Structures are given as structure tokens and as C-alpha cells.
Amino acid sequence: MANELRQSLPESRPLLERRKELRALDSALARLRDTVDGMPQAPRGGLLAFTGPAGMGKTALLTEARVRATAEGFTVLSGRGGEKEQELALHVVRQLVQPVLAPLDEEELRTFLGGWYDIVAAALGLVAMPSGHVPDPTGVRDGLDWVMTRLAVKKAPVVLILDDLHWADVQSLSWLASFAPRAVDLSMLIVVAYRPDELPREAASLQAPAADLGKRPFTLAPLSADAVARIVRDEVGEEAEDAFCEECREVTGGSPFEAVELAIRLGERKLKGTSEDLPAMRDLAAAVKGPGLIERLQGLGTTTVRFAYAAAVLGQAISPELASTIAAIGSTAAAEATEKLRAARILADGDGSRDSLEFVHPLIATTIYRSIGTSLREGMHNAAAEAVRAAGLGPAAAARHLLEVPCEGNAEAVACLREAAREALHSGAPEAARRLLTRALQEPPLPEERAVLLHELASATFLIKPTATVAHLREALAEPDIEPELRAPMVYRLTQALAHTDRMAEAARVAAEEAQRTAHPRVRLRLQADHFNWSAFRTDEPDSSGRSRALARLADRLPGRGLEERYILGIRAWDAMMCGEPRQKVLAYAEKALRGGLSWTHENQGFEVPVSVALVFMYCDQPRRSEELFARGMAECESKGWRGSHLALGQALSGYIRYRRGCLAEAENLVREGLRIADRVEGAVPAQWFAVGILIQTLLARGRTLAARRLADKYGYGGDIPNAVIYPDPRTVYAELLLAEGRSDEAADLLSEVGEWLESREWRNPAWCTWQLGLASALSRSAPDRAVRHAQDAVKRARDFGAASVIGQALHARAEVTGGEAALDLHTEAVDHLQRSPAAYELARALVGHGAALARNGRLHDAADRLYQGLEGAVHCGAEGLAARARRELSAAGLRPLPLRYPQTDTLTAQERKAAERAAQGHPVGVVAKELHLTEQGVRQLLSSVYRKLGTDAAGLAEALKTSPRPRP
Numbered sequence: 001m002a003n004e005l006r007q008s009l010p011e012s013r014p015l016l017e018r019r020k021e022l023r024a025l026d027s028a029l030a031r032l033r034d035t036v037d038g039m040p041q042a043p044r045g046g047l048l049a050f051t052g053p054a055g056m057g058k059t060a061l062l063t064e065a066r067v068r069a070t071a072e073g074f075t076v077l078s079g080r081g082g083e084k085e086q087e088l089a090l091h092v093v094r095q096l097v098q099p100v101l102a103p104l105d106e107e108e109l110r111t112f113l114g115g116w117y118d119i120v121a122a123a124l125g126l127v128a129m130p131s132g133h134v135p136d137p138t139g140v141r142d143g144l145d146w147v148m149t150r151l152a153v154k155k156a157p158v159v160l161i162l163d164d165l166h167w168a169d170v171q172s173l174s175w176l177a178s179f180a181p182r183a184v185d186l187s188m189l190i191v192v193a194y195r196p197d198e199l200p201r202e203a204a205s206l207q208a209p210a211a212d213l214g215k216r217p218f219t220l221a222p223l224s225a226d227a228v229a230r231i232v233r234d235e236v237g238e239e240a241e242d243a244f245c246e247e248c249r250e251v252t253g254g255s256p257f258e259a260v261e262l263a264i265r266l267g268e269r270k271l272k273g274t275s276e277d278l279p280a281m282r283d284l285a286a287a288v289k290g291p292g293l294i295e296r297l298q299g300l301g302t303t304t305v306r307f308a309y310a311a312a313v314l315g316q317a318i319s320p321e322l323a324s325t326i327a328a329i330g331s332t333a334a335a336e337a338t339e340k341l342r343a344a345r346i347l348a349d350g351d352g353s354r355d356s357l358e359f360v361h362p363l364i365a366t367t368i369y370r371s372i373g374t375s376l377r378e379g380m381h382n383a384a385a386e387a388v389r390a391a392g393l394g395p396a397a398a399a400r401h402l403l404e405v406p407c408e409g410n411a412e413a414v415a416c417l418r419e420a421a422r423e424a425l426h427s428g429a430p431e432a433a434r435r436l437l438t439r440a441l442q443e444p445p446l447p448e449e450r451a452v453l454l455h456e457l458a459s460a461t462f463l464i465k466p467t468a469t470v471a472h473l474r475e476a477l478a479e480p481d482i483e484p485e486l487r488a489p490m491v492y493r494l495t496q497a498l499a500h501t502d503r504m505a506e507a508a509r510v511a512a513e514e515a516q517r518t519a520h521p522r523v524r525l526r527l528q529a530d531h532f533n534w535s536a537f538r539t540d541e542p543d544s545s546g547r548s549r550a551l552a553r554l555a556d557r558l559p560g561r562g563l564e565e566r567y568i569l570g571i572r573a574w575d576a577m578m579c580g581e582p583r584q585k586v587l588a589y590a591e592k593a594l595r596g597g598l599s600w601t602h603e604n605q606g607f608e609v610p611v612s613v614a615l616v617f618m619y620c621d622q623p624r625r626s627e628e629l630f631a632r633g634m635a636e637c638e639s640k641g642w643r644g645s646h647l648a649l650g651q652a653l654s655g656y657i658r659y660r661r662g663c664l665a666e667a668e669n670l671v672r673e674g675l676r677i678a679d680r681v682e683g684a685v686p687a688q689w690f691a692v693g694i695l696i697q698t699l700l701a702r703g704r705t706l707a708a709r710r711l712a713d714k715y716g717y718g719g720d721i722p723n724a725v726i727y728p729d730p731r732t733v734y735a736e737l738l739l740a741e742g743r744s745d746e747a748a749d750l751l752s753e754v755g756e757w758l759e760s761r762e763w764r765n766p767a768w769c770t771w772q773l774g775l776a777s778a779l780s781r782s783a784p785d786r787a788v789r790h791a792q793d794a795v796k797r798a799r800d801f802g803a804a805s806v807i808g809q810a811l812h813a814r815a816e817v818t819g820g821e822a823a824l825d826l827h828t829e830a831v832d833h834l835q836r837s838p839a840a841y842e843l844a845r846a847l848v849g850h851g852a853a854l855a856r857n858g859r860l861h862d863a864a865d866r867l868y869q870g871l872e873g874a875v876h877c878g879a880e881g882l883a884a885r886a887r888r889e890l891s892a893a894g895l896r897p898l899p900l901r902y903p904q905t906d907t908l909t910a911q912e913r914k915a916a917e918r919a920a921q922g923h924p925v926g927v928v929a930k931e932l933h934l935t936e937q938g939v940r941q942l943l944s945s946v947y948r949k950l951g952t953d954a955a956g957l958a959e960a961l962k963t964s965p966r967p968r969p
Contacts, residue, residue, distance in 0.1 A: 032157035049217030055257035058193035075155040081167030084315035089429035092172035119641035135641020140428025156187035165194035222254025240273025307337035312369035395419035433460040469497040544761035569593035580765035600633035624951030648678035652691035662840025664878035703881015748778035767806040808833030835944035844873030
């Protein structure tokens with residue numbers, strides 16, 4: 001509803017008993033200056049909050065803040081919440097930025113907003129609402145952060161003044177609560193005022209104490225008797241009796257608003273403040289608010305009452321023309337009513353302009369609105385919706401009135417509500433869109449529009465309540481005569497919602513049933529892809545091998561011409577990798593799927609298959625290609641404003657690729673960022689599972705077992721697992737943690753369960769899940785023969801797949817559980833394979849393991865070389881634990897660590913480049929060695945460094961060299 005008037009008290013009236021608050025304000029403004037007493041200082045912003053019940057003078061303090069900030073030459077941006085405007089998404093944020101940005105033309109606006117233009121320009125009401133991709137709430141919020149930060153830099157120092165924050169829309173509140181901590185590091189002061197008992201939970205963080213500006217918030221106390229006496233005597237004269245003033249304090253409760261309003265009326269009645277005036281004073285006090293106010297209003301005449309009612313229905317920034325239309329009175333009568341309401345101190349000019357009106361105080365607006373009879377109020381809201389739309393104020397402004405009227409089956413109302421819902425979605429407000437579409441459904445719509453409306457409602461609820469999405473779509477699909485073009489995306493969204501609510505089996509079944517039902521070949525192929533996709537991610541799939549065979553038969557018949565065919569081929573590439581089929585075949589399917597492109601943001605396809613295809617290259621020892629695909633895909637998501645669960649998962653899996661390459665510090669940073677995003681996004685639980693598992697593995701590789709345990713305990717990792725397939729496999733990761741903690745028996749039991757599950761699905765690729773390697777390690781002491789058998793089987797499966805990194809990793813595990821002289825050849829072979837892979841951390845592990853085995857067998861010279869190489873690799877990877885082990889092994893062998901020979905860099909040296917180019921051309925190692933005047937072993941070491949730096953093996957070397965910068969001459 002209406003907000004506290006910016007100048008509800010005369011400008012000349014001093015702020016009584018607010019010395020502490022004004023000192024805090026002056027101190028906060030002083031922090032924004034870049035000099036103090038001629039001495040330079042770093043400007044520092046923050047948050048200053050004033051709180052208290054209605055009428056405590058919060059707006060008067062904010063008015064003073066505006067005056068003082070303006071006098072300092074600071075940029076002042078202000079906004080106010082409104083009781084009846086809470087349904088308008090970003091209503092308060094728009095008030096802040098539109099005065100600055102709305103005057104810009106399109107070119108200037110694009111320059112200012114940069115890459116955020118397509119995400120936030122429409123959300124801020126600066127351009128018409130676009131069609132196409134809808135940004136997620138996180139994307140919009142991040143865009144608002146960027147816009148406000150840019151304003152803080154361009155217009156510094158900046159003071160944001162936000163009144164009636166308790167009535168702000170949820171989207172503005174959520175943004176402010178997340179952005180406010182940043183103000184400390186900007187030249188920006190945020191000053192807010194709110195009623196504490198009415199502040200929504202989205203802004204709860206604003207109530208917490210903060211050290212940056214002292215105690216916060218400042219709770220405004222009622223005025224003392226002396227202060228009320230000063231206000232009264234300023235109006236009626238110094239002769240007012242003490243007892244009279246005491247009674248004024250009693251009837252107003254020390255409320256500054258009520259005290260001032262009462263004093264003004266006492267002066268208008270020319271009362272002197274004597275005991276004889278007490279009855280009249282009490283009558284005047286009763287008329288300030290509540291029933292007395294309504295009686296006073298009714299005394300102004302029927303026409304004036306109707307105009308006041310219309311103003312209360314409109315809420316904020318009241319247009320006299322709109323109010324007269326809603327009240328159904330002429331312009332002359334409206335002007336007369338306006339003057340009467342001004343004289344009665346019910347209405348005043350808005351923002352100093354006679355072109356708009358506002359209530360003198362929100363208490364007045366609320367009291368008048370609540371006094372309107374139900375039927376009349378509904379009729380006025382209906383008239384307001386029509387008038388607002390006719391005035392060109394947009395569907396959102398009209399729709400908020402439609403929410404207050406009974407359902408009538410009005411097709412125009414349905415259209416308005418749907419259009420307003422689209423605006424809400426583009427403003428990152430799916431909950432507001434849900435309310436609008438639910439109301440449209442109740443109207444109800446025309447029968448032929450019902451399915452479309454249910455689909456829109458399901459899309460609005462997907463990010464906030466996917467269980468509701470399922471219900472809405474089932475209801476939509478039950479409607480008769482749905483066009484195939486509409487039914488297919490409905491089914492896809494239904495399967496996606498089922499998958500996101502951990503109902504993978506149901507998602508797969510729905511897709512299969514719809515595939516059999518449809519007669520359209522392309523739609524059928526698309527639904528088959530959904531069926532294969534969701535089936536592959538089921539942990540309880542009953543016939544995994546049968547599904548794999550059916551998928552293989554279908555994929556082999558497809559040339560990959562259309563998007564549906566490419567999705568099938570992408571799913572086949574992933575499945576072949578999981579089953580451990582030869583990597584050449586796996587890569588062939590992946591490359592075929594990518595011809596023509598796989599969008600990460602296709603509205604009706606999802607990004608699961610493109611992500612899977614990108615990761616196939618990682619498992620096949622071409623992680624650089626994976627990183628390139630992830631970089632493009634994540635950029636695509638960010639450009640569409642998808643910065644929630646999509647970006648969280650993308651960051652986490654990007655970290656996983658770096659982990660597999662052995663760049664552990666970078667991996668940790670990326671995964672932590674992914675986890676941070678997932679933690680702040682509603683419904684991003686799957687992304688959390690991915691991120692936590694990857695981060696635990698990374699921490700263990702870095703030797704930080706205690707940190708990994710704390711992380712696992714914080715997120716309950718290792719307990720119940722979802723019904724969806726997560727990678728890395730959560731139980732295998734948790735077993736790695738148990739092994740690091742020395743709990744081998746528990747790890748062995750858990751890994752045995754994992755093995756049984758994977759065997760039942762014929763998922764036998766140790767590159768995807770290293771359960772056999774972990775189990776071999778866990779059993780090495782208690783059951784060494786079983787440990788060796790598991791390691792031997794893992795080596796065979798790794799060779800069948802053919803990626804050098806997993807072959808080397810499996811051979812290393814086998815060597816560790818074999819022990820003795822016989823293990824040395826296995827260690828040598830493990831190192832040889834890992835040197836032909838991009839897996840730097842696994843190579844360092846193998847080198848240290850080999851060196852330790854050589855030392856135990858008395859071959860100290862050879863041991864020293866391996867341990868030095870392993871130590872160097874461990875340090876470059878950021879594997880502190882492995883580096884410490886290498887140093888211990890060197891010390892135990894009587895050797896000292898040498899200084900690192902070269903700094904880590906991804907740029908090839910000139911000699912590495914030459915060796916790589918010759919190898920990519922197919923020249924044997926002997927030929928390359930002769931040309932470069934090196935030994936064959938020297939060439940192998942050069943190429944090993946090349947594979948790690950470029951993130952590929954020999955098969956992807958030629959392609960990787962195309963984008964690798966040449967060394968400087």
C-alpha cells in the first residue's frame with residue numbers, strides 16, 4: 001500500500017530524541033568520503049537500519065539521510081515497499097535503478113549493462129519483455145549485483161535509501177539481503193527502515209548485528225513527555241499546561257507521527273492546551289487513526305470517500321486521473337476531493353509533485369483500505385485492473401489487482417495474468433509467476449487453453465517445487481486433443497521433474513510409454529532418447545544390459561543428421577564408456593554426436609547429454625577437449641542467465657576434469673565455487689552431491705583427510721544416496737575416505753557392495769569407477785590373494801578400454817598389492833603408461849610408489865630418480881600429502897630432496913613443441929630422438945610433459961596442438 005511520506009513532517013521541524021541515530025548516520029556518511037580533514041582515506045560503505053513500529057519516525061530519519069547525503073554531493077537512489085505492491089517482482093529494485101538507467105537510449109544501455117543486457121534489462125523494466133530463454137533466479141540476482149556494483153563505481157559515493165522494507169517484494173528483499181554485505185567494500189551506504197515484526201524471512205539477515213557500523217539495527221524508541229510537549233507547544237504556544245502535554249503523550253503513546261498530527265489539529269482548532277481542552281484533544285487524537293479517522297473521512301462527503309477508497313486501492317504513487325476513473329467521478333469532483341483530503345492531512349503531493357498523490361502515512365492508507373466493504377473493494381480492484389491496463393502501465397500492474405477480484409471466466413483476465421507471469425519469470429520470480437498462473441487457472445481459461453496454461457504453470461514451479469510440476473503436467477496431459485508439438489515438451493518436462501525429485505524409474509517409464517504412443521518419428525526418437533537417458537541414470541535399473549544392447553542397435557542405424565539422433569549417439573557414447581568398450585569406439589560415437597552441435601540450453605532437451613558427451617573425452621584421456629566443451633557450454637548457460645544449478649554442476653565437473661588432470665589446487669577452487677553456488681540455490685541437491693564427492697576426492701589427493709571428513713559430515717555424505725547415478729560414485733568416494741582414515745574393513749564392505757551393483761549393470765570401466773582398485777588396497781593385508789585378483793581383473797578391464805591413464809593406475813594398484821621383486825616390473829609398466837597420459841597426479845603417485853619399492857629392494861640409485869620425479873610432480877600438482885610421503889621415502893633411503901628444476905607451466909618449451917609435432921605426424925620415438933639429438937627415453941619424457949600440459953594423449957595430440965600457443969623464440 002502507500003508508503004511513509006518522504007516529508008511527512010515539515011522540513012523545519014527538528015528530529016527530537018534521535019541524536020544517537022543521527023550520529024550513526026553522520027559517521028556512516030563520513031566513511032564514504034575519500035578524505036577526512038584533508039587526509040585521504042579508503043571509502044567504506046555498509047548498512048544502516050532503523051526499525052520500530054508504525055509511526056516511530058523512520059521515514060523522517062530517512063528523509064534526513066537523503067538531505068545530508070545530497071548536501072555531501074553523494075548520489076542518492078531511493079525506493080519504497082508498498083503493502084499492495086508486494087506481488088510486483090523487483091518493484092523496489094526498479095525504483096532504485098530506473099531513474100538512472102531509464103533515460104539511456106538502447107546503445108547506451110547496452111554499453112552500460114554489457115553482457116548482462118539480455119538477462120536484466122527486461123527484469124528492471126528498461127526494455128520490453130523478450131521471448132525465448134528465461135533466466136533463473138540466481139542469474140537475475142547475479143545480474144543485479146553487477147548492475148549495482150557498476151553504479152557504485154560509476155556514481156560513487158552512492159547512498160541507497162529504502163523505506164518500508166517490510167513491504168518490499170520478495171525478489172528485491174532476497175537480492176538486498178545477499179548484496180548488502182558487499183556494500184562494505186564499495187563506496188555505497190545502504191540505509192533501510194522497516195517494522196521488525198513484519199519483516200519477511202528473506203530479509204532476516206538484515207536484523208543481525210554487524211561490526212562495520214556499530215550495533216544494527218537502531219530501534220526507535222517512543223518520544224518522551226518532554227519531546228511531545230515540545231511538539232505541542234510549537235503549535236499551540238508555550239502556554240500549554242504540563243498536564244495537558246502529559247495527556248497528549250499518553251494518548252499518542254509517544255508516536256512522533258501521532259504527536260505531530262495531533263499538535264497540528266490542536267493548532268487548527270486554536271486550542272490553548274489547558275485542562276478545559278482535554279476532551280477536545282482526545283477527540284482529535286482519536287481521529288488520527290482507526291475508527292476516528294474513518295468518521296473524519298466520512299464527514300468529508302460521499303464523493304471524497306470514494307476518491308479516498310480508490311486511492312487506497314491504487315496504493316503507491318497515486319494518479320489522480322486513475323483514482324477518479326476507479327471512483328467513477330468526474331475530474332472536477334476529483335479535484336475537489338483531492339483538496340479536501342489534502343486539507344484533512346490524509347493525502348499529500350507525491351515526491352513534491354501535484355501530478356501524483358500519496359497518503360500522509362501508511363497507517364492512514366491501511367485504515368482506509370480495510371474500511372472498504374468487500375463487494376465495493378473487489379469492484380474497485382476490477383476497475384483498477386482495466387484502468388491500469390488502458391493507461392499502458394503493463395500487465396503486472398494490472399494483474400496485481402486481478403488477484404483481489406473473484407473469478408469470472410474472463411478471457412482477458414486470463415491473458416493479462418499469463419502475460420504478467422511471463423514478466424515475473426523473466427524477473428527471476430517463479431513464485432510470483434506461480435501465483436499469477438494459479439489464479440488464471442481458477443478464472444478459468446477457455447477449455448482449449450487449459451493444457452497450455454497448465455504447462456506454463458508447471459514450468460513456473462519447476463525450480464521451486466518440482467513435485468507440483470509433476471502434478472500440473474499429469475493434469476495437462478489428461479486434457480483431450482493436445483497437439484503433438486505441445487505434448488512432446490510436456491512429456492520431457494514431466495520426465496525432467498520426475499528425475500529431479502529422485503523418481504528416475506518413473507521418468508524412464510513415462511518416456512518409454514509416450515514413445516510407444518506417438519506416431520511422429522522424430523518425436524518418438526526424441527522420447528526414446530529420454531527413456532535411454534533417464535534409464536542410464538537409474539541406480540535400480542532392472543535390465544541395464546538389455547537397455548545397452550537396444551541402445552547400441554538403434555545408435556548404429558543413425559547417421560546423426562538431426563538433434564534427436566545426435567542425442568541418441570551421445571547417450572550411446574556415454575553407455576559404451578561405462579561398459580568399458582574400446583575407447584576408439586566410444587570417441588567415435590562422441591564425435592558423431594557433436595557434429596552439428598549439442599546445446600546446453602535447449603529448452604526441451606536439457607543439458608545432461610551434452611555434459612555426458614563432454615566428460616567422455618575426459619575418461620578417454622582427452623580432458624582438454626572436455627574443458628573446451630565445458631567452457632563453451634557454461635558460457636552458453638551464463639549468457640542465458642542460467643547461473644543456478646546448471647552453473648553449480650558445471651563448475652563442480654570442471655573441477656573434476658582438473659582433478660583428473662592433476663591440477664589439484666585449481667580443482668579445489670572450481671569445486672568449492674560450484675558448491676557455493678549449489679548451497680545458495682533452492683533445489684540444487686544433485687549438484688551438491690556431485691560437488692561434495694569431487695571435493696572429497698580432491699582433498700584426499702592433497703593429503704587433507706581431516707578436511708575431507710569435516711566436509712562429509714557437514715553434508716551427510718556417506719549415508720543415504722539418491723536414486724540417481726552420481727559421479728564420482730558416492731559410495732566409492734566415501735570408501736576412499738575410510739581408507740585414508742585407516743578403516744579398511746569398513747571400506748572393503750562398502751566397495752564390495754559397489755562392485756555387486758556395477759557388475760549387475762555390466763558397468764565395468766575402472767576409468768569411471770575405481771572400486772576394484774580401492775577394494776584391492778582395502779584387502780591387501782586381510783586377504784592378499786583376493787586383493788591381487790581384484791587388481792588383476794581391474795588391469796584387464798583397463799586394457800580392454802584402452803586409456804593409458806587407467807591402465808597405469810590399475811597397474812600401480814596391482815604392483816602395490818603384489819609387493820616384493822615381482823612388483824617392480826608392474827611399477828615400471830604403470831609409470832610407462834601414465835607417462836603417455838595427461839594424468840599428472842596419478843603419474844606422481846606411481847613414481848613415488850615405484851621409488852619406494854626400488855628403495856625397499858636396495859636399488860637406491862634408481863629409487864632416487866623415481867622419488868625425485870615423483871616429489872616434483874606432487875609439488876606441481878598441489879598434492880602435499882604425496883610430496884610429504886616422497887620426502888619421507890627419500891629420507892628413509894638416506895637421500896636428500898633436490899630443489900625443483902623448473903616452474904610449472906602449461907606452455908610447451910620449444911623442444912617439447914618439436915617433439916610433439918613430430919609425434920603427431922606419426923614419427924616413431926627413435927626417429928624423433930635422432931632428429932632432436934636425444935635418447936629415446938629423453939623423447940618419452942618430453943612427450944610425457946606434453947601430454948600433461950596439453951591435457952591429452954597421443955590420439956588427441958594433433959588437435960590439441962592447433963590451439964596450443966607456440967613458445968616465444
